[in-house]
Amino acid sequence: MLESDFSQRGVEDTTLGRTREHVRQHNLSTILTTLHKEGSLGRNVLTQRTGLNRSTISSLVAELEALGLVEEVASTAPQGAGRPTLVVSIHDSVVAFAVAIDIDSIVVSLVGLSGRVLKTVRRRTPDAPAARTAIVMARNIINELRSDLDAGTRIVGVGVALPGQVSVSDGVVSEPAFLNWKQAPFAQRLGEEINLPVFVDNDARLGLLAEHDFGAxxxxxxxxxxxxxxxxxxxxxxxxxxxxxxxxxxxxxxxxxxxxxxxxxxxxxxxxxxxxxxxxxxxxxxxxxxxxxxxxxxxxxxxxxxxxxxxxxxxxxxxxxxxxxxxxxxxxxxxxxxxxxxxxxxxxxxxxxxxxxxxxxxxxxxxxxxxxxTQPGSDLLMIGTSELAFAQLLRDPGSFAFSRGANLKAVESE
Amino acid sequence: MLESDFSQRGVEDTTLGRTREHVRQHNLSTILTTLHKEGSLGRNVLTQRTGLNRSTISSLVAELEALGLVEEVASTAPQGAGRPTLVVSIHDSVVAFAVAIDIDSIVVSLVGLSGRVLKTVRRRTPDAPAARTAIVMARNIINELRSDLDAGTRIVGVGVALPGQVSVSDGVVSEPAFLNWKQAPFAQRLGEEINLPVFVDNDARLGLLAEHDFGAxxxxxxxxxxxxxxxxxxxxxxxxxxxxxxxxxxxxxxxxxxxxxxxxxxxxxxxxxxxxxxxxxxxxxxxxxxxxxxxxxxxxxxxxxxxxxxxxxxxxxxxxxxxxxxxxxxxxxxxxxxxxxxxxxxxxxxxxxxxxxxxxxxxxxxxxxxxxxTQPGSDLLMIGTSELAFAQLLRDPGSFAFSRGANLKAVESE
DNA sequence: CCTTTTTGTTGTCTATGACAACTTATATCC
DNA sequence: GGATATAAGTTGTCATAGACAACAAAAAGG
Incomplete structure (x- = not known):
């Protein structure tokens, strides 16, 4: 599975007309994105942040809850007088894989929609891996992690961070600085292997993305x-x-x-x-x-x-x-x-x-x-990479089709 | 009058929630902007371009007409079988002034909302003008042009193109390459003189803007x-x-x-x-x-x-x-x-x-x-400069407050 | 225990775009 | 030139999403 709709944040075709449904989509997206970037928030904070009416927030949160994307819990810390607010948290039953390919290793992380890194596997490579090697190794690690997942877990896809020039429109790696690949259709190949949507981008841009959203x-x-x-x-x-x-x-x-x-x-x-x-x-x-x-x-x-x-x-x-x-x-x-x-x-x-x-x-x-x-030694690159896979879901939470966690086609066929 | 809300095209606070009125605003804006950039268009083209329903286009165009921003005329050129479509055109009774200050001259154009340059006055300066001189000259030319306007003409404001670094947030000219001004609060001063909203930006950026919207x-x-x-x-x-x-x-x-x-x-x-x-x-x-x-x-x-x-x-x-x-x-x-x-x-x-x-x-x-x-010798710089002044109107046509064409406070006080 | 304060819920209202049926206006064919 | 086909504008109804207000709920403080 190759996905060509990449993380073009903020790029909207403003010449298009908008309908009522776009409003709903926008507001759902706004709430989910806010929670994704800032962690659990009270409903009161959400009303302030968005300027929407309490009743609207109520309806939107209920919809996100029905979609299984968020859950509401009673606030633990007391917040003064008045009825205590419900805290809306993101479910980490929605996950993405983040793959970083480096000169001497391949790292795969399982990242929750909350932006937390749940698991990381680093595997050293003897040398700078060839494209095929990298694909096979990434596939194997992903399948291992995948088989450990709870049955209810839903996977949005796989983000891959590569050094060098990556053509975002077709996922072809043009001139990987250290890896000496040439015009490798990386995203497509890996996608075929694991039967998940794969998104590829330049590692520096992804690192920056994470720094911008979560870091310095x-x-x-x-x-x-x-x-x-x-x-x-x-x-x-x-x-x-x-x-x-x-x-x-x-x-x-x-x-x-x-x-x-x-x-x-x-x-x-x-x-x-x-x-x-x-x-x-x-x-x-x-x-x-x-x-x-x-x-x-x-x-x-x-x-x-x-x-x-x-x-x-x-x-x-x-x-x-x-x-x-x-x-x-x-x-x-x-x-x-x-x-x-x-x-x-x-x-x-x-x-x-x-x-x-x-x-x-x-x-x-x-x-x-x-x-x-930047803060050295953090997980931010992996988080930024997972953003690639989360982007679509965050943009339109209502109509997103997940891949199943348990359905390990690739593993079975091995 | 100094305006701090400059032409930040496409910059929307995406964390904000959207309401029904935003939809209307967006669609009005889309139609007006499309007409502004592409000239007169048939209603059928508008429906295709926006994806909106015919009835919706009808309603939106009617609203823009009521605002005095567009008019509908019967199409001149026949377009095949079927009922001929009405062509929607932008009124040039809505205008902006564009001011370009150069090393040896000051140019002021009157630009219609259609993007046509209606009049241009070029006045040579003996030397690179000082900030005060430029302001006075610009004011005088604007007032001359202003007194010639029809009574019904509405002015959205004044755009100014300056060489060198211009701080867009406060209209202060920081380091004008050729003019040797230092930290001149140009926008504010000129705004006070002519009692119109004044917007300042770098001339190259404005030239590019016009090339992007109307040119090569x-x-x-x-x-x-x-x-x-x-x-x-x-x-x-x-x-x-x-x-x-x-x-x-x-x-x-x-x-x-x-x-x-x-x-x-x-x-x-x-x-x-x-x-x-x-x-x-x-x-x-x-x-x-x-x-x-x-x-x-x-x-x-x-x-x-x-x-x-x-x-x-x-x-x-x-x-x-x-x-x-x-x-x-x-x-x-x-x-x-x-x-x-x-x-x-x-x-x-x-x-x-x-x-x-x-x-x-x-x-x-x-x-x-x-x-x-680029096409040499065109009016594009002046058009791009006028865009600065039109930007607000284009972004929210419904709630825009015009300055009156006939009310020449500055002229009277001279 | 009652008041105060804040928050969530519910029902009603309004605005806006979609949709479909109807009307209008032209071109073309016989 | 009239009938027909075709395209486009108009009108009325409908569905929906957010606003608003009244009410209920849940704490904190006296």
Missing amino acids: GKPFSNIVYLVGHAVGIGGGVIEGGRPLRGTRGFAGELGHFRMSPPVNMPTAGFSGTLSTSVQRDDLLEALGETTIDDKKLEKALLASSSARVRRVVETQIDRLGIALAGLINIFNPEAVLLAGFLGILQALDPERLSESVKAHVLEQSWAQTQILR | GKPFSNIVYLVGHAVGIGGGVIEGGRPLRGTRGFAGELGHFRMSPPVNMPTAGFSGTLSTSVQRDDLLEALGETTIDDKKLEKALLASSSARVRRVVETQIDRLGIALAGLINIFNPEAVLLAGFLGILQALDPERLSESVKAHVLEQSWAQTQILR
Whole structure:
């Protein structure tokens, strides 16, 4: 099953006329989405938030309850005088699978509609997996998790986070940065294997999506996001509350942001793109390490007193600042979010990064921009990936067709 | 009168609940906007376009007619068998003023709700005008035009296009590229003078908006736009059908796009940006000219057989290509629109420009991108500017309060 | 235990788009 | 030129979703 209706949040065909049913759909969607993003809320909060009448909320919540999407429980914490409000919570009997494929591992999470990660399976791969290998491994893990599910559990689908360029319209992986796949119709193949709707997107965009909905980016609607991987740098942009996509979904690949002219122009210093100018491996090399994770890398950098390490760090911070300045000039964001080893760089010397940006940015564009680091080591990428699969349900809760949890066609046929 | 509710097309607070009246508002808005963008349409076309029932269209059109916004006329051209359809047209008794302030002139147009430019007054200024001068001149021209209006004419407001950074939230001009104004509260001042709502925005963004709605950009919803001025290069981006704005409205200033690494020497202005790398003056210099308009410049470039001119043109095309490649990597647009002298460069040698882009772009991002030139010498900037003032009316036709055409408070007090 | 306060429920009302039957107006065919 | 076919506008009825108001319920506080 390949789904072509991807998570185009906020993209509505405004030329269309709206009917009464659209109102209902919109309001159901609003309530479910609000609960999804903010957790359990009292009915009173929902009335305030939506501006709808109490009776309307009552009717809408009842409908969502009938759909088996939410449940109402008596509030535990007392809230002062008056009749206590009922708290509306999202059922985690509705789930999605999130698959993240990385250079050395495949991770599959089971994520509930509440946005909680219920289970995670990480399986290492000997090398960067070929497309076929990745599909088979993902299928196997999903089927294992699937067979453990309660009978009543309903699955909305599978979201997949891939590094590199992913064509969102047809789920074809065009140029995966680390995996060396070429035009792999990943979504379709995996969909056929597991008989579930599969949605594919760029991992950086999904990470950003999760940061925007649940993480450090929550307060902002204009964000520039950069994530430093073991190899390469991914990026994404939120503009006006919506992710930048471009025609085929290739927009916002900020790792390719050019920092020096490719040819024929006077270079002064370094050359290449952000990905080639700021590399995690250079930090490892300066430290004399080969392979360590971000947590250890940060510790090592903090502990090190080597002049060489300091020089490398400073160079990278300066370069990062120049790139950020260019991006801030273009996007005028409220916040810049740095993840992965770029977050470490920022944490090591926020002042220096700030100064480097300041030296190369348009004053006005920069005036209200904050540079923030994301919370390291969180589940947010998996949550963002599951959002891909939840999107349709959240957009139109009334008419969504689930896949059955127990019906393990793929397992049976193995 | 300063208006803080600017043209945030497509930005809806989706967390809000919708009621029945919103449906009506949406549908009225849809019909009026469709007519505004596409001109007179038959009622049958409206039904197809909106998907609404004939009877509903009837009711909606009747309401718009009662509001004095549209009129129905019998179709002139016969359309085959069957009862002829009534054509719905927009009244041009609803108007806006569009003001464009340039380095050597101030232009004010009277634009009808149909999107037609009804009158234009261009007044040269001895030098780049100071903010006060510009306000006084704009006020005077507006008042002249205003006193000529029919009694029944209703004015929605004034849109102003300014070069450089404009803070859309409060109408303060932060860093006007050519005018050397500093933090001028332009919108407020002009609003006080003429007692009309005033909306200010960056001229490049408004040019792009018009290209998107009425010009070469109509078929696309992801556009990168660059306009070459006499001095400097402006830019804008349409992403997912909406203009890029950023936090304060400074996003999309692509003229500052960096093409070579910043030298640590503090030069006056930025070195190595698109604006400084591709300059109209260099073309003039090579031609041995001093001041000519774009039309003559194009002729002269086409006629010239000088090797020096060719070299300059080729260099500029190559550099433009590099910049475009960088922007295409970031935005993955459907189309790149080039206006002003950049359009001339493209027309001179589309192949070369294409090759230059191709050499530096990510293959996948570029695969479906077209490079187009805008129609030179059109009224589109003024139309785009008027859109600023029309936006509110188009968004909620039912509850819009007009300013009276005849009530010339400002004129009387002179 | 009664009052106060807040919240949920129920029944009625209104507005809006859908639908279907009817009317109108033109083109075409004989 | 009149009958017929075709397309489009009009009108009245219907269904539905949210607003509103009155009422009931469930605590907290005296």
